[in-house]
Amino acid sequence: MKKIDMYYPGKTKSVSITGQACSLNCSHCMGHYLRDMISLKEADNTDSSSFLISGGCDREGKVPVNRFLDEIKMLKRKARLNIHCGLVNEDEAKTIGEVADKVSFDFTVDDEAIHEVFGLNKGSEDYIRSYEFLRRYTDVVPHILIGLKGGIIDREYEAIRVLKDMGTEKIAFIIFRPTIGTPFADRKPPGVMEAADVLRFARxxxxxxxxxxxxxxxxxxxxxxIDRMAVDIGVDGIVNPTPGAVMYAKEMAYDINIKEECCVL
Structure with a gap:
C-alpha cells in the first residue's frame, strides 16, 4: 500500500532568537514571519516536545545561533530541536551539530536571487559550502523555495540537480506566497502546474x-x-494538507500516517 505522512505540527513551537529583528529583510519576507514566533524566554516556559529555532539573519546571511547557545542547550534538555541557521562556516556548523537534532537549511544556487532577493553579497558556492559543512556534523534538510524570484521559477531545477549529485536524501519544498508589506506583495505565486512540475522533477x-x-x-x-497534485506525484509528506487533499489521498488508497511535529523532525 502507498504511504504518505500528513503533518499537523502543533507540537513544534517556532522560536525567534532575534525577536522581530532581521538585517536582511528579504524581498519576499521582510521579517514578517518572525512576528508569530515566541522568544527563547517564552520557549523555556512552554511545554512542547520540539522547537524550531530560527530568527532574522545578519548581513552575512547568518542566523546568530552561536550567540544563544547556552539558552538553546537548556531547551535541548527537554525537547528536540530543529535549527534554522542560515549560512555557516565549519566551526559554526560543528557547534550547531552539537545541539541540533535536525537542521533546516534554505538552499539555492541562484546567484541573481541571492543578490536581488536576499540582498546578500554572496554566491551559490556559499550555500553549497554551508550545506556541506552542516552535513558533516548533523542531519540537515535543505529547503527549496519554488518561485523564489517573486513567483518566477528559474534555478530551482538546478538546485535539485546539485542536491542529487551531493547525495541528498531529503528535500522540503515551500512555495512563494505574496506577503503584505513586502516588495513582492503584488506578485503572484508560480502557476500551480509549474510548481507541481518542480515537485515531479524532484520525485x-x-x-x-x-x-x-x-x-x-x-x-x-x-x-x-497543489496538495492534490502532490499526492498524485507521490511526495512523502504534506504539512497542514487541505481536507480535500486528505480525502483524495484516502480515495487513492494511501495509508495516511498522522504526525504532530515539524516535517523535518
Whole structure:
C-alpha cells in the first residue's frame, strides 16, 4: 500500500532568537514571519516536545545561533530541536551539530536571487559550502523555495540537480506566497502546474528520497490544487494538507500516517 505522512505540527513551537529583528529583510519576507514566533524566554516556559529555532539573519546571511547557545542547550534538555541557521562556516556548523537534532537549511544556487532577493553579497558556492559543512556534523534538510524570484521559477531545477549529485536524501519544498508589506506583495505565486512540475522533477531525481511539501505555500484553491497534485506525484509528506487533499489521498488508497511535529523532525 502507498504511504504518505500528513503533518499537523502543533507540537513544534517556532522560536525567534532575534525577536522581530532581521538585517536582511528579504524581498519576499521582510521579517514578517518572525512576528508569530515566541522568544527563547517564552520557549523555556512552554511545554512542547520540539522547537524550531530560527530568527532574522545578519548581513552575512547568518542566523546568530552561536550567540544563544547556552539558552538553546537548556531547551535541548527537554525537547528536540530543529535549527534554522542560515549560512555557516565549519566551526559554526560543528557547534550547531552539537545541539541540533535536525537542521533546516534554505538552499539555492541562484546567484541573481541571492543578490536581488536576499540582498546578500554572496554566491551559490556559499550555500553549497554551508550545506556541506552542516552535513558533516548533523542531519540537515535543505529547503527549496519554488518561485523564489517573486513567483518566477528559474534555478530551482538546478538546485535539485546539485542536491542529487551531493547525495541528498531529503528535500522540503515551500512555495512563494505574496506577503503584505513586502516588495513582492503584488506578485503572484508560480502557476500551480509549474510548481507541481518542480515537485515531479524532484520525485524522479530522488526516487527513493523523502520529499515533503512544507508549511509555507499559498492558501485557498491554490493550496488544495497543489496538495492534490502532490499526492498524485507521490511526495512523502504534506504539512497542514487541505481536507480535500486528505480525502483524495484516502480515495487513492494511501495509508495516511498522522504526525504532530515539524516535517523535518
Amino acid at each position: 524522479k531525481a530522488l526516487p527513493h528520497g523523502y520529499i515533503t511539501l512544507g508549511c509555507m505555500r499559498p492558501g485557498g484553491s491554490y493550496r488544495d490544487s
